[in-house]
Structures are given as C-alpha cells and as structure tokens.
Amino acid sequence: MKVVDDHVEVTETEASGGVKEQGVRYVLAISLLAVIVVLSAIWIVPVLLSR
Template sequence: MHVVDDHVEVTETEASSGIKGQGVRYVLAISLLLAVIILSAIWIVPALLNQ
C-alpha cells in the first residue's frame, strides 16, 4: 500500500484480503427462502380459513 498524490493505491492481493467464504451466500439464500415461506403462510392461511 502506498500513497500516490491524494489517494492510496493497494495491490489486488491487499484489496481482496477479506474472507472469501461461501457463508454469506448461504445465509442470504436461506433467509430469502424463509421470508418467502413465512410471508406466503401469513397470506394463504387466513385466505383458506375465510372460505
């Protein structure tokens, strides 16, 4: 990492030094699926009970 004029330049390795795991992808997918299921149940169950 070094300063050039008024900004800092980093190498590709330094810029991507965070965790590159797949955990976030799975958490997002599972939470989206659960949200769809729960919201669908909230909408469908009362509609079925009011018939």
C-alpha cells in the same frame, strides 16, 4: 503496500480487505427462502380459514 511517487500501490489481497467465503451466499439464500415461506403463509392461511 508501497508508496510510488505520489500514490500508494496495494496488492489484490490488501485491496479486497475482506474474506472471500461462500457463507454469505448461503445466509442470503436461506433468508430469502424463509421470507417467501413466511409471507406466503401469512397470505394463504387466512384465506383457507375463511372458507
């Protein structure tokens, strides 16, 4: 990071400030799949039991 005139210039790495890993993508996908399965079960099981 360096100061130039009246503003600060940062590198791409400094600006991102986060970790660029794929873990978040997998957590999101697994969570979405789990929610779909659970909500489907909540909806389907009572219908099957009422027959």
